[in-house]
Amino acid sequence: xSVATECxxxxxxxxxxxxxxxxxxxxxxxxxxxxxxxxxxxxxxYRVWLSEVMLQQTQVSTVLNYFPRFLARFPDVQALASAxxxxxxxxxxxxxxxxxxxNLHRCAQVVVAQHAGVFPSTSSxxxxxxxxxxxxxxxxxxxxHGERISILDGNVRRVLTRLLAFDGDLAQAAQQxxxxxxxxxxxxEQPAAGDMVAYTQGLMDLGATLCSRSRPSCAACPVxxxxxxxxxxxxxxxxxxxxxxxxxxxxxxxLVLRSPSNDGAHRIWLERRPNAGIWAGxxxxxxxxxxxxxxAVLPPNTGRMQALxxxxxxxxxxxxxxxxxxxxxxxxxxSGDDSGRWVDMEGLDRLGLPAPVRQLLMQLPx
Ligand code: SF4
Numbered sequence: 001x002s003v004a005t006e007c008x009x010x011x012x013x014x015x016x017x018x019x020x021x022x023x024x025x026x027x028x029x030x031x032x033x034x035x036x037x038x039x040x041x042x043x044x045x046y047r048v049w050l051s052e053v054m055l056q057q058t059q060v061s062t063v064l065n066y067f068p069r070f071l072a073r074f075p076d077v078q079a080l081a082s083a084x085x086x087x088x089x090x091x092x093x094x095x096x097x098x099x100x101x102x103n104l105h106r107c108a109q110v111v112v113a114q115h116a117g118v119f120p121s122t123s124s125x126x127x128x129x130x131x132x133x134x135x136x137x138x139x140x141x142x143x144x145h146g147e148r149i150s151i152l153d154g155n156v157r158r159v160l161t162r163l164l165a166f167d168g169d170l171a172q173a174a175q176q177x178x179x180x181x182x183x184x185x186x187x188x189e190q191p192a193a194g195d196m197v198a199y200t201q202g203l204m205d206l207g208a209t210l211c212s213r214s215r216p217s218c219a220a221c222p223v224x225x226x227x228x229x230x231x232x233x234x235x236x237x238x239x240x241x242x243x244x245x246x247x248x249x250x251x252x253x254x255l256v257l258r259s260p261s262n263d264g265a266h267r268i269w270l271e272r273r274p275n276a277g278i279w280a281g282x283x284x285x286x287x288x289x290x291x292x293x294x295x296a297v298l299p300p301n302t303g304r305m306q307a308l309x310x311x312x313x314x315x316x317x318x319x320x321x322x323x324x325x326x327x328x329x330x331x332x333x334x335s336g337d338d339s340g341r342w343v344d345m346e347g348l349d350r351l352g353l354p355a356p357v358r359q360l361l362m363q364l365p366x
Contacts, residue, residue, distance in 0.1 A: 012185040018226035029202030029221035045119035080108040089352020103131025150183035155207025161239035165228035172245035259329040271340035
Protein backbone atom coordinates (compact mmCIF):
# COMPACT_ATOMS: atom_id res chain seq x y z
CA UNK A 1 0.00 0.00 0.00
CA SER A 2 1.23 3.51 -0.79
CA VAL A 3 0.92 6.46 1.64
CA ALA A 4 2.07 10.09 1.25
CA THR A 5 5.14 11.13 3.30
CA GLU A 6 5.86 14.60 4.73
CA CYS A 7 7.87 15.52 1.64
CA UNK A 8 4.95 14.55 -0.57
CA UNK A 9 6.56 11.38 -1.96
CA UNK A 10 4.56 8.19 -1.78
CA UNK A 11 5.93 5.68 0.69
CA UNK A 12 5.80 1.94 0.14
CA UNK A 13 7.06 -0.65 2.63
CA UNK A 14 8.64 2.18 4.67
CA UNK A 15 10.58 3.70 1.75
CA UNK A 16 9.86 7.12 0.19
CA UNK A 17 9.72 6.60 -3.56
CA UNK A 18 10.95 9.05 -6.21
CA UNK A 19 7.89 9.24 -8.47
CA UNK A 20 9.92 10.50 -11.45
CA UNK A 21 12.16 7.42 -11.47
CA UNK A 22 10.37 5.40 -14.13
CA UNK A 23 10.06 8.32 -16.57
CA UNK A 24 13.72 9.33 -16.21
CA UNK A 25 14.83 5.72 -16.59
CA UNK A 26 12.74 5.09 -19.71
CA UNK A 27 13.93 8.29 -21.35
CA UNK A 28 17.55 7.39 -20.64
CA UNK A 29 17.10 3.85 -21.93
CA UNK A 30 15.54 5.05 -25.18
CA UNK A 31 18.39 7.48 -25.86
CA UNK A 32 21.42 5.96 -24.18
CA UNK A 33 20.63 2.35 -23.23
CA UNK A 34 21.71 -0.83 -24.98
CA UNK A 35 19.82 -1.57 -28.21
CA UNK A 36 22.01 -3.89 -30.28
CA UNK A 37 22.01 -7.09 -28.22
CA UNK A 38 20.86 -10.09 -30.29
CA UNK A 39 18.01 -10.92 -27.89
CA UNK A 40 16.56 -7.39 -27.99
CA UNK A 41 13.85 -6.07 -30.29
CA UNK A 42 11.87 -9.32 -30.19
CA UNK A 43 8.58 -10.32 -28.59
CA UNK A 44 9.32 -14.00 -29.06
CA UNK A 45 9.11 -15.57 -25.57
CA TYR A 46 11.46 -18.38 -26.61
CA ARG A 47 14.30 -15.96 -27.38
CA VAL A 48 13.66 -13.78 -24.33
CA TRP A 49 13.48 -16.83 -22.07
CA LEU A 50 16.67 -18.34 -23.52
CA SER A 51 18.61 -15.09 -23.11
CA GLU A 52 17.32 -14.56 -19.57
CA VAL A 53 18.37 -18.04 -18.48
CA MET A 54 21.79 -17.71 -20.13
CA LEU A 55 22.35 -14.31 -18.53
CA GLN A 56 21.74 -15.61 -15.00
CA GLN A 57 25.20 -15.66 -13.36
CA THR A 58 26.91 -15.15 -16.74
CA GLN A 59 28.47 -12.09 -18.36
CA VAL A 60 26.86 -10.58 -21.47
CA SER A 61 30.15 -10.97 -23.37
CA THR A 62 30.05 -14.75 -22.78
CA VAL A 63 26.37 -15.10 -23.67
CA LEU A 64 27.00 -13.24 -26.94
CA ASN A 65 29.00 -16.30 -28.08
CA TYR A 66 26.54 -18.93 -26.90
CA PHE A 67 23.16 -17.41 -27.77
CA PRO A 68 23.50 -17.43 -31.60
CA ARG A 69 24.99 -20.95 -31.63
CA PHE A 70 22.20 -22.30 -29.44
CA LEU A 71 19.54 -20.60 -31.56
CA ALA A 72 21.07 -21.87 -34.79
CA ARG A 73 20.80 -25.45 -33.52
CA PHE A 74 17.49 -25.02 -31.65
CA PRO A 75 15.57 -22.23 -33.44
CA ASP A 76 12.35 -22.78 -31.50
CA VAL A 77 10.94 -24.49 -28.45
CA GLN A 78 9.90 -27.56 -30.45
CA ALA A 79 13.47 -28.12 -31.68
CA LEU A 80 14.81 -27.81 -28.15
CA ALA A 81 12.17 -30.12 -26.71
CA SER A 82 13.00 -32.89 -29.16
CA ALA A 83 16.79 -32.71 -28.62
CA UNK A 84 18.64 -35.28 -26.51
CA UNK A 85 19.99 -34.15 -23.12
CA UNK A 86 23.54 -34.69 -24.43
CA UNK A 87 22.96 -32.35 -27.39
CA UNK A 88 21.71 -29.62 -25.04
CA UNK A 89 24.59 -30.14 -22.61
CA UNK A 90 27.15 -30.06 -25.42
CA UNK A 91 25.95 -26.62 -26.54
CA UNK A 92 25.78 -25.38 -22.93
CA UNK A 93 29.24 -26.69 -22.11
CA UNK A 94 31.36 -23.85 -20.71
CA UNK A 95 28.43 -21.67 -19.56
CA UNK A 96 28.43 -23.37 -16.14
CA UNK A 97 25.55 -23.79 -13.69
CA UNK A 98 24.39 -26.84 -15.63
CA UNK A 99 21.10 -27.19 -13.75
CA UNK A 100 20.01 -24.22 -15.93
CA UNK A 101 20.48 -26.34 -19.07
CA UNK A 102 18.64 -29.32 -17.60
CA ASN A 103 15.73 -27.08 -16.54
CA LEU A 104 15.76 -25.34 -19.92
CA HIS A 105 15.36 -28.68 -21.66
CA ARG A 106 12.63 -29.88 -19.26
CA CYS A 107 10.81 -26.56 -19.58
CA ALA A 108 10.81 -26.79 -23.39
CA GLN A 109 9.34 -30.29 -23.13
CA VAL A 110 6.61 -29.08 -20.74
CA VAL A 111 5.75 -26.12 -23.02
CA VAL A 112 5.41 -28.48 -25.98
CA ALA A 113 3.56 -31.26 -24.13
CA GLN A 114 1.25 -29.19 -21.94
CA HIS A 115 0.94 -25.79 -23.68
CA ALA A 116 0.89 -26.82 -27.35
CA GLY A 117 4.33 -25.25 -27.85
CA VAL A 118 3.21 -21.76 -26.77
CA PHE A 119 4.63 -20.11 -23.64
CA PRO A 120 1.95 -18.88 -21.20
CA SER A 121 1.56 -15.10 -21.37
CA THR A 122 1.37 -14.03 -17.70
CA SER A 123 4.21 -13.94 -15.19
CA SER A 124 2.24 -16.02 -12.67
CA UNK A 125 1.63 -18.82 -15.21
CA UNK A 126 5.22 -18.66 -16.46
CA UNK A 127 6.46 -19.27 -12.92
CA UNK A 128 4.84 -22.70 -12.91
CA UNK A 129 7.31 -23.89 -15.56
CA UNK A 130 10.58 -25.67 -14.63
CA UNK A 131 13.48 -23.31 -13.92
CA UNK A 132 11.48 -20.08 -14.42
CA UNK A 133 11.67 -17.96 -11.27
CA UNK A 134 9.81 -14.74 -10.48
CA UNK A 135 12.31 -12.37 -12.12
CA UNK A 136 12.69 -14.41 -15.33
CA UNK A 137 8.90 -14.77 -15.57
CA UNK A 138 8.53 -11.00 -15.12
CA UNK A 139 11.11 -10.28 -17.83
CA UNK A 140 9.33 -12.53 -20.35
CA UNK A 141 5.89 -11.12 -19.51
CA UNK A 142 7.09 -7.49 -19.58
CA UNK A 143 9.13 -7.77 -22.80
CA UNK A 144 6.71 -9.94 -24.76
CA HIS A 145 3.30 -8.91 -23.43
CA GLY A 146 3.85 -5.52 -21.75
CA GLU A 147 2.71 -6.84 -18.36
CA ARG A 148 3.16 -4.29 -15.56
CA ILE A 149 5.46 -6.41 -13.46
CA SER A 150 8.95 -5.80 -12.10
CA ILE A 151 12.08 -7.88 -12.55
CA LEU A 152 14.37 -8.16 -9.54
CA ASP A 153 17.61 -9.94 -10.35
CA GLY A 154 20.95 -9.23 -8.68
CA ASN A 155 21.72 -6.14 -10.80
CA VAL A 156 18.28 -4.63 -10.19
CA ARG A 157 18.52 -5.29 -6.44
CA ARG A 158 21.74 -3.31 -6.46
CA VAL A 159 20.21 -0.38 -8.38
CA LEU A 160 17.08 -0.16 -6.23
CA THR A 161 18.76 -0.56 -2.85
CA ARG A 162 21.20 2.20 -3.81
CA LEU A 163 18.47 4.42 -5.22
CA LEU A 164 16.52 4.29 -1.95
CA ALA A 165 19.43 3.67 0.46
CA PHE A 166 17.46 0.56 1.36
CA ASP A 167 19.31 -0.90 4.34
CA GLY A 168 17.15 -3.99 4.95
CA ASP A 169 19.22 -7.16 5.10
CA LEU A 170 18.50 -9.09 1.88
CA ALA A 171 19.63 -12.30 3.58
CA GLN A 172 16.17 -12.15 5.21
CA ALA A 173 13.15 -13.27 3.20
CA ALA A 174 10.99 -10.49 4.71
CA GLN A 175 13.38 -7.81 3.38
CA GLN A 176 13.44 -9.45 -0.03
CA UNK A 177 9.62 -9.27 -0.07
CA UNK A 178 9.77 -5.58 0.95
CA UNK A 179 12.08 -4.85 -1.96
CA UNK A 180 9.76 -6.69 -4.39
CA UNK A 181 6.89 -4.53 -3.15
CA UNK A 182 8.97 -1.39 -3.70
CA UNK A 183 10.14 -2.57 -7.13
CA UNK A 184 6.52 -3.08 -8.13
CA UNK A 185 5.53 0.38 -6.83
CA UNK A 186 8.30 2.07 -8.84
CA UNK A 187 6.91 0.81 -12.19
CA UNK A 188 5.39 3.30 -14.64
CA GLU A 189 1.90 4.07 -13.34
CA GLN A 190 -0.02 3.51 -16.57
CA PRO A 191 2.50 2.20 -19.07
CA ALA A 192 1.91 3.13 -22.71
CA ALA A 193 2.86 0.73 -25.50
CA GLY A 194 6.58 0.03 -25.31
CA ASP A 195 7.01 1.53 -21.85
CA MET A 196 7.45 -1.79 -20.05
CA VAL A 197 10.13 -2.79 -22.56
CA ALA A 198 12.02 0.49 -22.08
CA TYR A 199 11.62 0.42 -18.29
CA THR A 200 12.66 -3.24 -17.85
CA GLN A 201 15.56 -2.86 -20.25
CA GLY A 202 16.51 0.41 -18.51
CA LEU A 203 16.80 -1.33 -15.14
CA MET A 204 18.95 -4.04 -16.71
CA ASP A 205 21.14 -1.52 -18.54
CA LEU A 206 21.67 0.71 -15.53
CA GLY A 207 22.67 -2.28 -13.37
CA ALA A 208 24.97 -3.69 -16.04
CA THR A 209 26.69 -0.45 -16.99
CA LEU A 210 26.70 2.66 -14.75
CA CYS A 211 25.57 1.17 -11.44
CA SER A 212 28.27 -1.49 -11.38
CA ARG A 213 29.14 -3.53 -8.33
CA SER A 214 32.50 -2.02 -7.40
CA ARG A 215 32.73 1.43 -9.02
CA PRO A 216 29.36 2.97 -9.86
CA SER A 217 29.58 5.91 -12.27
CA CYS A 218 27.22 8.13 -10.28
CA ALA A 219 28.38 11.36 -11.95
CA ALA A 220 27.15 10.04 -15.32
CA CYS A 221 23.98 8.44 -13.98
CA PRO A 222 20.60 9.70 -15.23
CA VAL A 223 18.95 9.12 -11.83
CA UNK A 224 21.65 10.73 -9.68
CA UNK A 225 19.35 13.55 -8.55
CA UNK A 226 16.83 10.94 -7.35
CA UNK A 227 19.36 8.53 -5.85
CA UNK A 228 19.89 8.77 -2.11
CA UNK A 229 23.14 6.82 -1.91
CA UNK A 230 24.49 8.41 -5.09
CA UNK A 231 23.87 11.85 -3.57
CA UNK A 232 25.68 11.16 -0.33
CA UNK A 233 28.44 8.96 -1.76
CA UNK A 234 27.42 5.78 0.06
CA UNK A 235 26.53 3.54 -2.92
CA UNK A 236 29.13 0.93 -1.98
CA UNK A 237 27.18 0.16 1.22
CA UNK A 238 24.29 -1.32 -0.75
CA UNK A 239 22.83 -3.87 -1.07
CA UNK A 240 23.10 -5.03 2.54
CA UNK A 241 23.42 -8.78 2.83
CA UNK A 242 24.93 -10.21 5.99
CA UNK A 243 25.04 -13.87 5.09
CA UNK A 244 28.04 -14.28 2.84
CA UNK A 245 28.87 -17.30 0.82
CA UNK A 246 31.44 -19.61 2.39
CA UNK A 247 33.59 -21.33 -0.21
CA UNK A 248 35.09 -24.73 0.50
CA UNK A 249 38.51 -25.65 -0.89
CA UNK A 250 38.78 -29.10 -2.42
CA UNK A 251 41.31 -31.05 -4.46
CA UNK A 252 40.29 -33.56 -7.12
CA UNK A 253 42.47 -35.95 -9.09
CA UNK A 254 41.43 -36.47 -12.71
CA LEU A 255 42.55 -39.70 -14.31
CA VAL A 256 43.06 -38.93 -18.01
CA LEU A 257 43.26 -42.27 -19.79
CA ARG A 258 44.46 -41.82 -23.37
CA SER A 259 44.92 -44.50 -25.96
CA PRO A 260 45.49 -44.61 -29.74
CA SER A 261 42.47 -44.82 -32.03
CA ASN A 262 42.37 -46.61 -35.40
CA ASP A 263 43.25 -43.48 -37.41
CA GLY A 264 46.37 -42.79 -35.36
CA ALA A 265 44.73 -40.05 -33.29
CA HIS A 266 43.78 -40.39 -29.63
CA ARG A 267 40.82 -41.48 -27.58
CA ILE A 268 39.95 -40.45 -24.04
CA TRP A 269 38.00 -42.47 -21.48
CA LEU A 270 35.03 -40.47 -20.20
CA GLU A 271 32.37 -41.31 -17.65
CA ARG A 272 29.01 -39.69 -17.04
CA ARG A 273 28.85 -37.80 -13.72
CA PRO A 274 26.05 -38.69 -11.28
CA ASN A 275 22.73 -36.88 -11.76
CA ALA A 276 23.21 -34.74 -8.65
CA GLY A 277 26.13 -32.66 -7.39
CA ILE A 278 28.94 -30.90 -9.21
CA TRP A 279 28.87 -31.22 -13.02
CA ALA A 280 25.79 -33.45 -12.70
CA GLY A 281 25.02 -35.46 -15.85
CA UNK A 282 28.10 -34.20 -17.77
CA UNK A 283 30.84 -36.38 -19.20
CA UNK A 284 34.17 -36.22 -17.38
CA UNK A 285 37.37 -38.15 -16.82
CA UNK A 286 37.20 -40.38 -13.71
CA UNK A 287 37.47 -38.21 -10.57
CA UNK A 288 39.14 -39.22 -7.30
CA UNK A 289 39.53 -37.59 -3.91
CA UNK A 290 43.27 -38.33 -3.77
CA UNK A 291 46.10 -39.61 -5.92
CA UNK A 292 46.35 -43.01 -4.21
CA UNK A 293 42.69 -43.76 -4.99
CA UNK A 294 43.25 -42.84 -8.65
CA UNK A 295 46.29 -45.09 -8.96
CA ALA A 296 44.58 -47.94 -7.12
CA VAL A 297 42.07 -48.54 -9.93
CA LEU A 298 44.81 -49.15 -12.52
CA PRO A 299 46.08 -52.64 -13.26
CA PRO A 300 49.88 -52.94 -12.79
CA ASN A 301 52.14 -51.93 -15.72
CA THR A 302 49.33 -50.19 -17.60
CA GLY A 303 51.43 -47.51 -19.21
CA ARG A 304 53.35 -44.29 -18.74
CA MET A 305 51.89 -41.90 -16.12
CA GLN A 306 52.49 -38.15 -16.19
CA ALA A 307 51.32 -35.67 -13.54
CA LEU A 308 50.21 -32.48 -15.36
CA UNK A 309 50.11 -28.97 -13.92
CA UNK A 310 47.19 -28.48 -11.50
CA UNK A 311 44.26 -26.33 -12.64
CA UNK A 312 42.27 -23.98 -10.36
CA UNK A 313 38.52 -23.75 -10.95
CA UNK A 314 35.95 -21.70 -8.99
CA UNK A 315 32.37 -22.81 -8.44
CA UNK A 316 29.69 -20.99 -6.47
CA UNK A 317 30.39 -22.85 -3.24
CA UNK A 318 33.77 -24.37 -3.91
CA UNK A 319 37.31 -23.62 -5.00
CA UNK A 320 38.49 -26.70 -6.86
CA UNK A 321 42.10 -27.63 -7.47
CA UNK A 322 42.23 -30.20 -10.25
CA UNK A 323 45.25 -32.52 -10.49
CA UNK A 324 45.31 -34.24 -13.89
CA UNK A 325 47.16 -37.56 -14.16
CA UNK A 326 47.74 -38.51 -17.80
CA UNK A 327 48.14 -42.20 -18.48
CA UNK A 328 49.20 -43.29 -21.96
CA UNK A 329 47.83 -46.71 -22.78
CA UNK A 330 49.38 -48.77 -25.55
CA UNK A 331 46.00 -49.86 -26.92
CA UNK A 332 42.32 -49.12 -26.35
CA UNK A 333 41.12 -51.66 -23.82
CA UNK A 334 37.67 -53.10 -24.40
CA SER A 335 35.34 -51.49 -21.90
CA GLY A 336 34.18 -54.08 -19.40
CA ASP A 337 31.20 -52.10 -18.12
CA ASP A 338 28.79 -49.35 -19.16
CA SER A 339 30.08 -46.68 -16.77
CA GLY A 340 31.79 -44.78 -19.57
CA ARG A 341 33.07 -44.81 -23.11
CA TRP A 342 36.14 -44.14 -25.25
CA VAL A 343 35.71 -40.89 -27.17
CA ASP A 344 37.74 -39.67 -30.14
CA MET A 345 39.17 -36.19 -29.66
CA GLU A 346 36.88 -34.73 -32.34
CA GLY A 347 33.89 -36.38 -30.63
CA LEU A 348 34.41 -34.20 -27.55
CA ASP A 349 32.49 -31.35 -29.24
CA ARG A 350 29.33 -33.45 -29.32
CA LEU A 351 29.32 -34.12 -25.57
CA GLY A 352 28.61 -31.92 -22.56
CA LEU A 353 31.87 -31.58 -20.65
CA PRO A 354 32.75 -29.23 -17.76
CA ALA A 355 34.67 -26.27 -19.20
CA PRO A 356 37.97 -26.89 -17.32
CA VAL A 357 37.95 -30.57 -18.32
CA ARG A 358 37.31 -29.73 -21.98
CA GLN A 359 40.10 -27.17 -21.89
CA LEU A 360 42.46 -29.64 -20.22
CA LEU A 361 41.76 -32.33 -22.83
CA MET A 362 42.24 -29.89 -25.71
CA GLN A 363 45.64 -28.90 -24.34
CA LEU A 364 47.09 -32.31 -23.51
CA PRO A 365 50.76 -32.71 -24.44
CA UNK A 366 51.43 -34.91 -27.50
FE1 SF4 B 1 23.74 3.66 -9.00
FE2 SF4 B 1 25.09 5.92 -8.57
FE3 SF4 B 1 23.10 5.84 -10.35
FE4 SF4 B 1 22.57 5.73 -7.79
S1 SF4 B 1 23.51 7.45 -8.86
S2 SF4 B 1 21.68 4.44 -9.37
S3 SF4 B 1 24.31 4.53 -7.02
S4 SF4 B 1 25.06 4.75 -10.46
